[in-house]
Amino acid sequence: MGVGAEVVDLTKSFGDQTVWSNVSLTVPAGDITVLLGPSGTGKSVFLKTLIGLLRPDRGRVYIDGQELTAMNERDLYAIRQRCGVLFQDGALFGSMTVYDNIAFPLREHTRKTEKEIRRIVGERLELVGMSGDEDKLPSEISGGMRKRAGLARALVMDPELILCDEPDSGLDPVRTAFLGKLIAELNAETGATFLIVTHDINTARTLPDHIGMLYKGELIAFAPRAEILESEEPVVKQFLNASLDGPIGMAEEKDAEDPLAHAGAAP
Ligand SMILES: Nc1ncnc2c1ncn2[C@@H]1O[C@H](COP(=O)(O)OP(=O)(O)OP(=O)(O)O)[C@@H](O)[C@H]1O
Ligand SMILES: [Mg+2]
Numbered sequence: 001m002g003v004g005a006e007v008v009d010l011t012k013s014f015g016d017q018t019v020w021s022n023v024s025l026t027v028p029a030g031d032i033t034v035l036l037g038p039s040g041t042g043k044s045v046f047l048k049t050l051i052g053l054l055r056p057d058r059g060r061v062y063i064d065g066q067e068l069t070a071m072n073e074r075d076l077y078a079i080r081q082r083c084g085v086l087f088q089d090g091a092l093f094g095s096m097t098v099y100d101n102i103a104f105p106l107r108e109h110t111r112k113t114e115k116e117i118r119r120i121v122g123e124r125l126e127l128v129g130m131s132g133d134e135d136k137l138p139s140e141i142s143g144g145m146r147k148r149a150g151l152a153r154a155l156v157m158d159p160e161l162i163l164c165d166e167p168d169s170g171l172d173p174v175r176t177a178f179l180g181k182l183i184a185e186l187n188a189e190t191g192a193t194f195l196i197v198t199h200d201i202n203t204a205r206t207l208p209d210h211i212g213m214l215y216k217g218e219l220i221a222f223a224p225r226a227e228i229l230e231s232e233e234p235v236v237k238q239f240l241n242a243s244l245d246g247p248i249g250m251a252e253e254k255d256a257e258d259p260l261a262h263a264g265a266a267p
Contacts (some may be wrong), residue, residue, distance in 0.1 A: 002193035003064035003082065003160040004029035005050055010059030012042065012049055016044075019045050023059070023219045027161075031196040032187050034204050034225075036239060037214035038248055043197045044088055046214065047163045050195070051083050052076045063161060081109055084159030086150045090164050092138040098125075099134035102153045109157065124152040128182070143170040147179075155186070162186075164196045168203060176200055180207045201242055205229060213239065215248075228245055 004027055008037045011021040019042035027033050027050075035041050038047040048054040050061055052068045063079055071079070071175070106112050125131045128148040138146055147167055154162060164183075169175040180203050187194055198204060201253045204211060204226075212222040215235050221228055233235060238246025 001160060001191045002030040002187075003230065004193060005161060005195070006062040007050065008060045008062075010049065010061065011057045012045055012054065013057055017043045018217055020214055020217045020219070021058075023214075025219060025222045027193060027195050028210065029193050030187075031190050031209040032183065032196065032207055033210040033216065035195060035212045036199075037206055037238035038239070041214040041216070043214060044165050047085070047165055047195070047197060051080055051085065051163065081157060082160045084154035084157060084192075086147075086154040086162075086163040086164040086167055087155050088169070091151070092146055092149060094138050097135050097137060098130065098141065098149050101138070101149060102134075102156055105153065105156050120156060121152075124155050127155070127186075128152045144172070147171060151179075151182075158190070159192060161193045161195070166197055166199065167208065168198055168200045173202075176203065183207065201240060204240065 006026045008024050010023045012019045013100075023046070035043055035046065045054060049056050052061070052071070056069065063083070066075075066079060066080060068076060092098075093104070096104070099121055102124055106117045106120060113164070114157050121134070122131070125134055128151055130145060130148055130152065133141060133145065133149075138149070139146070141149070147170065151167060154164070167183075168179050171179060183194060183196070184207060186192065196203075208225050210223065211225050211228040213220050213228075213236055214254070221231060221233060221236050223231075228236060229240065231240075234246050235248060238241075238248050
């Protein structure tokens with residue numbers, strides 16, 4: 001079953017650069033939530049902060065009701081084992097085969113025998129449509145296959161909370177649709193909670209129960225999908241319609257402060 005996550009008044013900065021501040025939201029247990037936002041707004045940083053890979057400056061993070069921000073490394077490690085993460089770059093070990101990459105968490109964190117590991121890895125490979133590719137190195141498979149191998153690895157510990165950072169970037173539209181279907185099926189079968197960062201509007205429009213959007217250092221929207229899809233909020237509307245008209249420009253961090261810059265950027 002899935003576990004939920006909650007953040008309260010969360011703020012994260014690097015040096016004097018604040019990535020986002022006072023973010024509060026609940027990722028409901030067992031549901032699929034999508035997080036949107038222009039490049040550089042801190043979506044990847046948010047996922048990493050949520051599972052305690054990055055420490056926030058202020059605020060609290062809870063997973064399954066337990067406060068991560070107050071935990072020592074040992075307890076953090078235990079809670080992270082209940083989470084599956086697909087990082088933006090796939091993050092496979094380049095010198096290991098697909099099989100060894102997917103087996104890695106099981107070898108590292110469990111006492112399972114190689115026989116049990118073979119069964120589990122085989123199941124996950126089949127799930128992501130990669131049976132037969134287990135002996136290849138990451139450099140010998142396509143970008144889309146690396147994503148799917150990364151997803152298989154994220155699923156290997158039967159996670160209750162799954163964080164996927166742009167699982168569909170670099171995939172063709174058909175495979176993106178298949179990946180969305182796979183996520184919906186996994187969610188239905190296992191009840192695991194999903195939090196997915198994506199730039200794919202079709203995915204955002206069809207897959208999640210809830211949608212959140214980060215913009216200019218703030219969480220500007222977080223609501224059930226239907227509500228967000230009908231939102232009149234200019235940033236949300238522009239983003240979901242991939243429109244050139246609206247507050248978001250090419251250099252979105254600058255444009256809204258300088259209306260001329262936006263007018264100049266529009267064709
Ligand atoms: N470890 C770090 N140290 C310093 N700054 C960082 C670090 N990680 C991220 N940043 C900065 O935080 C900001 C947010 O980065 P992040 O990767 O979260 O953006 P993003 O929303 O995921 O963008 P994209 O859609 O392009 O993946 C950026 O300005 C980035 O340079
Ligand atoms: Mg990112």
